Amino acid sequence: MDEPRLDEPQVAALYRLVRLMCDNAPDLIWAKDLENRYTFCNRAMCQILLNAVDTEEPIGKTDMFFANREREAHPDNPHWHTFGEICRDSDSVVVASRTPRRFEEHGRVRGEMLYLDVFKAPLFDERGELIGTIGCGRIVTQERQLAEQQRLTMQELHESSLRTSALLAALPDLVFTVSREGVFLDAHGSSGDFALPPEAFLNRPLEVVLPPESAAEARHYLTLAFTTGKVQSFEYRLHVAGVERFWEARIAPCTEATALIIVRDITAQRQAEEELRRSEERLRTLVEHAVIGIYRTTPDGRVLMANPAAVRMAGYASFEEFARTDLSDAGRHGFYDRRRFLEAIERDGEVVGFENTWVRPDGTQVYVRENARAVRDSNGRTVYYEGTIEDLTHRKQLEEQLRQAQKIEAVGRVAGEIAHDFNNVMQAVLSLAPLLRARRENPDRHEATVVELEEQIGRGAALTNQLLLFSRREFARLERIDLNQAVRAASRMLRRLLRDNVALDLDLGSDPLPVLIDRSQLDQVLLNLVINASDAMPAGGSITIRTGSGDSQEVWVEVDDRGCGIPDEILDRVFEPFFTTKAPRQGTGLGLAVAHTIVQERGGRFEVKSQVGSGSTFRAVLPRSDGPIATREPTAFFSPSVLGHGERVLVVEDEPGARAGLHDLLEILGFRVTACASAEEALALAPQPTFTLLLTDLLLPGIHGGELAERLRAQWPDLKVIVMSGYSQDDRVHRAVRESRIRFLQKPFSIADLSREISLVLSGEGGRRRGTFGCAPG
Known part of the structure; x- marks a missing residue:
C-alpha cells in the first residue's frame, strides 16, 4: 500500500517538530550530501563541534571549512x-x-x-x-577518561602484583601472613628454606x-x-634436622x-x-704478645694505641703513662727526632726502615727502626699514623762490637808503621832538647x-791520633767534608801500609x-x-782510588x-761478617762487613x-750533602x-x-787558676768564690771526671765544663759532648786548641744545654 503523501503545511510542521526535537537533544545530529556538505545540523553539533554561529551557517559547508577557520x-x-x-x-x-557504521572518533576541538x-x-x-x-x-x-584511568590502575595493580611476587621470590627471607x-x-x-613443610603450619596457630x-x-x-x-623484631632459635639454627x-x-x-x-x-x-681475639693476642712495637698516634702527638712491646721500648711502665706523653713536644725533651719523622711521612705517605734514636725517661737510649703509614680521610687530611717499631739496640751493639773487632785487626797493621814514624819523632825531640840548652x-x-820542637810534637800527636782513630769507641761525629780532600789526606797513611810491590794511585774528581x-x-x-785490594794481589800491582759524582744527589x-x-x-757474600777466602790467620772476614755497615748507616x-x-772494583755511593765544607786548620801551637x-x-x-803545665798556660792566657790533683780535693773547695770554668781530666783516680762535673754543677749551676782525656770509652761523656752539654779536648793539645775550646765555652757556643751526663735533658 502506498504511504500517504503529506501536503506542504504538514511537511513544514513535521520539519519544525524534528528540528525542535533535534535542537533539544544532547547528542550531535547532522546530515551531509555526497560532497560532505552539511544539509542539516542540530544546535549541539553547531555549538560543540563546528563552533558555528547558528544552525543555518553550516548548510552547504564542509567540516574542513570550520576546521580551517x-x-x-x-x-x-x-x-x-583536528x-x-x-x-x-x-x-x-x-x-x-x-552500510551503517559505528565509529569511536577523537580529536582536538578548540584545543581540548x-x-x-x-x-x-x-x-x-x-x-x-x-x-x-x-x-x-x-x-x-x-x-573514556574514567575507563583509561581504570585501565591504568588495573595495569599498575597487575605490575605491582608481579613486582611483589618477584620480590618475594628473590628475597632470601621467608614471608608469612x-x-x-x-x-x-x-x-x-x-620450600627448602622452611623448617617445616607448609602443610605442617598453614591454618595453624603459633x-x-x-x-x-x-x-x-x-x-x-x-x-x-x-x-x-609499628614493626617489631626479635630473634629465636630452632633445631632443624638436629642442627641449631x-x-x-x-x-x-x-x-x-x-x-x-x-x-x-x-x-x-x-x-x-x-x-x-x-x-x-687472636689478633689482640698477637698484638699484645708481639715482640715488635705496634702503635697508632695522631699528627698532633697523641698516642691512641700502643702494644706492651711499644710501651716497653719507650721506657714506660704502662700504656696509660705512655699515653700522657705529648709526642709533639718529644723533640724538645730529647725523646726522638719527631720533626724528621713527620716530614718524611707527610711527604711520602709512609716511612719504611726509618731509623731513629729514642731517649727513655730514665735517660737510656734505644735504637729503633720504624715502618709506618699515614691514614687519611676522603679529603686527604691525615687522621692518624699507624706502624711498627723494632728495637735495634742489641743489633747496634753487635755492629759496634763488629767494628771494634775489625778495628783491632786494623790496629795491628797500623801500629807497626806508626811505631816506626813515632820513633823518628822521639829521636828528633831527644836531639832538639839539648839544643835548647845550648x-x-x-x-x-x-x-x-822551639818552633822545630813544636812541629815534631805535632807530628807525634798526629801519629797517636791516627792510632786512636781505629781503636777508640765513639759516636759518629758527622761533618761535611770534601771526598777528594779526605781521600788525599788518607792516602799518606794508606801508602805506608802497603807492601813495596803495591802502588797506590789517585784519580780524583775536579770538583x-x-x-x-x-x-x-x-x-x-x-x-x-785498600787492604782487601792489596791482599788480592800477592805478586804486587797497582791500586787506584777514584772519586766522582753519579748525579746531583750522589757522590762516590x-x-x-x-x-x-x-x-x-x-x-753476593763478600759483605757477610766473618766470610773470607783468605788463609787462616790472614784475615777475620770483618773488613768489608764493617765498611758496608758504615756506608749503609x-x-x-x-x-x-x-x-x-x-x-x-768496590764503589761506595753516598748521598751528596751540599753546604759549607769543614776544613782542618794547620796546627799552631802558640796562637x-x-x-x-x-x-x-x-x-x-x-x-x-800536666797539671803544672796547664796552670802556667792558663795564667799566661789571663785566667786565675786553682789546680787540684783529684776530684776529692776539688769537691773540698769552699763554695765561694765561684768558678767560671772547670777543666778536668776524665780518668781521675777515685771519682770519675764526669761525675765530678755533675756534682760541681749542682753547686755552681752556671759552671762551664771542658773534659780532657788521651783515650775515652765513656758513653755518657760522648753523649754529653754530642748534646753540647760539655766540651771535650783530646790529649795531647796545643795552647791554641785549649784557647779555642775556652773561647767557645765562654762565648756560649758550647755547653748551652743543661742536664746530667746520664739522661736526656728535660
Missing part, C-alpha cells in the same frame, strides 16, 4: 582543531560501504581532546539513490607450630605490633586483621660474628829550635764532592778496601785493583764489579784565640807535670 584563528597552535579530517575520513567509509561515540548511515532518496549520509554522535570524553589470632594464613619462600618459648615470644611481639602499629623475625601489621612476619635465617651471620670475635844565648836560633760523614769512619772504609769513591778477582758464586750503598783473573780577664778556672789533673 579555527586553525587560522590560532596559528600558533597547529593542534587547536576533528575535520577525522569526520571526513569516516564519511568516506560509510559512502563506500553503503574530545571523544565521540558516532553512528553514521547512508542516506537514500525515494528512488533508492544514495544522496548523502546522516549521523549522530554522543560525547563520551568523561567515560598471619591473622590477629596468630594463625598462619599464607607463606612465600623456597603455639602448635613453634616450641613453647619461641611461640610465647612471637605471640608477645605480634600483639605489640597490632597495638602500636638462628632466625630473625620482623612483624609488620598490614590490616586490622592480618600481619606479615618476615623471617631470615641468620645462622651464617651468627657464625661469622663468632668467627670474627675469635679472630679479633842555644839559650842566641835568641833567634833558640826560637827556631768538590761534599758528603756528611764521620771522617774517621770514612778513613776506616778506605783502609779496609771506589777502590780498583788488578788482583785475582771474585768468583760469581760468592760475590750514612744512607749509601756498595756497588761491586769483579772478574776472575782481572780484578775487582791563642782568647785572652782571659781574670775569670776563675778550676783545673783537676792527677798527672803533676
Whole structure:
C-alpha cells in the first residue's frame, strides 16, 4: 500500500517538530550530501563541534571549512582543531560501504581532546539513490577518561602484583601472613628454606607450630605490633634436622586483621660474628704478645694505641703513662727526632726502615727502626699514623762490637808503621832538647829550635791520633767534608801500609764532592778496601782510588785493583761478617762487613764489579750533602784565640807535670787558676768564690771526671765544663759532648786548641744545654 503523501503545511510542521526535537537533544545530529556538505545540523553539533554561529551557517559547508577557520584563528597552535579530517575520513567509509557504521572518533576541538561515540548511515532518496549520509554522535570524553584511568590502575595493580611476587621470590627471607589470632594464613619462600613443610603450619596457630618459648615470644611481639602499629623484631632459635639454627623475625601489621612476619635465617651471620670475635681475639693476642712495637698516634702527638712491646721500648711502665706523653713536644725533651719523622711521612705517605734514636725517661737510649703509614680521610687530611717499631739496640751493639773487632785487626797493621814514624819523632825531640840548652844565648836560633820542637810534637800527636782513630769507641761525629780532600789526606797513611810491590794511585774528581760523614769512619772504609785490594794481589800491582759524582744527589769513591778477582758464586757474600777466602790467620772476614755497615748507616750503598783473573772494583755511593765544607786548620801551637780577664778556672789533673803545665798556660792566657790533683780535693773547695770554668781530666783516680762535673754543677749551676782525656770509652761523656752539654779536648793539645775550646765555652757556643751526663735533658 502506498504511504500517504503529506501536503506542504504538514511537511513544514513535521520539519519544525524534528528540528525542535533535534535542537533539544544532547547528542550531535547532522546530515551531509555526497560532497560532505552539511544539509542539516542540530544546535549541539553547531555549538560543540563546528563552533558555528547558528544552525543555518553550516548548510552547504564542509567540516574542513570550520576546521580551517579555527586553525587560522590560532596559528600558533597547529593542534587547536583536528576533528575535520577525522569526520571526513569516516564519511568516506560509510559512502563506500553503503552500510551503517559505528565509529569511536577523537580529536582536538578548540584545543581540548574530545571523544565521540558516532553512528553514521547512508542516506537514500525515494528512488533508492544514495544522496548523502546522516549521523549522530554522543560525547563520551568523561567515560573514556574514567575507563583509561581504570585501565591504568588495573595495569599498575597487575605490575605491582608481579613486582611483589618477584620480590618475594628473590628475597632470601621467608614471608608469612598471619591473622590477629596468630594463625598462619599464607607463606612465600623456597620450600627448602622452611623448617617445616607448609602443610605442617598453614591454618595453624603459633603455639602448635613453634616450641613453647619461641611461640610465647612471637605471640608477645605480634600483639605489640597490632597495638602500636609499628614493626617489631626479635630473634629465636630452632633445631632443624638436629642442627641449631638462628632466625630473625620482623612483624609488620598490614590490616586490622592480618600481619606479615618476615623471617631470615641468620645462622651464617651468627657464625661469622663468632668467627670474627675469635679472630679479633687472636689478633689482640698477637698484638699484645708481639715482640715488635705496634702503635697508632695522631699528627698532633697523641698516642691512641700502643702494644706492651711499644710501651716497653719507650721506657714506660704502662700504656696509660705512655699515653700522657705529648709526642709533639718529644723533640724538645730529647725523646726522638719527631720533626724528621713527620716530614718524611707527610711527604711520602709512609716511612719504611726509618731509623731513629729514642731517649727513655730514665735517660737510656734505644735504637729503633720504624715502618709506618699515614691514614687519611676522603679529603686527604691525615687522621692518624699507624706502624711498627723494632728495637735495634742489641743489633747496634753487635755492629759496634763488629767494628771494634775489625778495628783491632786494623790496629795491628797500623801500629807497626806508626811505631816506626813515632820513633823518628822521639829521636828528633831527644836531639832538639839539648839544643835548647845550648842555644839559650842566641835568641833567634833558640826560637827556631822551639818552633822545630813544636812541629815534631805535632807530628807525634798526629801519629797517636791516627792510632786512636781505629781503636777508640765513639759516636759518629758527622761533618761535611770534601771526598777528594779526605781521600788525599788518607792516602799518606794508606801508602805506608802497603807492601813495596803495591802502588797506590789517585784519580780524583775536579770538583768538590761534599758528603756528611764521620771522617774517621770514612778513613776506616778506605783502609779496609785498600787492604782487601792489596791482599788480592800477592805478586804486587797497582791500586787506584777514584772519586766522582753519579748525579746531583750522589757522590762516590771506589777502590780498583788488578788482583785475582771474585768468583760469581760468592760475590753476593763478600759483605757477610766473618766470610773470607783468605788463609787462616790472614784475615777475620770483618773488613768489608764493617765498611758496608758504615756506608749503609750514612744512607749509601756498595756497588761491586769483579772478574776472575782481572780484578775487582768496590764503589761506595753516598748521598751528596751540599753546604759549607769543614776544613782542618794547620796546627799552631802558640796562637791563642782568647785572652782571659781574670775569670776563675778550676783545673783537676792527677798527672803533676800536666797539671803544672796547664796552670802556667792558663795564667799566661789571663785566667786565675786553682789546680787540684783529684776530684776529692776539688769537691773540698769552699763554695765561694765561684768558678767560671772547670777543666778536668776524665780518668781521675777515685771519682770519675764526669761525675765530678755533675756534682760541681749542682753547686755552681752556671759552671762551664771542658773534659780532657788521651783515650775515652765513656758513653755518657760522648753523649754529653754530642748534646753540647760539655766540651771535650783530646790529649795531647796545643795552647791554641785549649784557647779555642775556652773561647767557645765562654762565648756560649758550647755547653748551652743543661742536664746530667746520664739522661736526656728535660
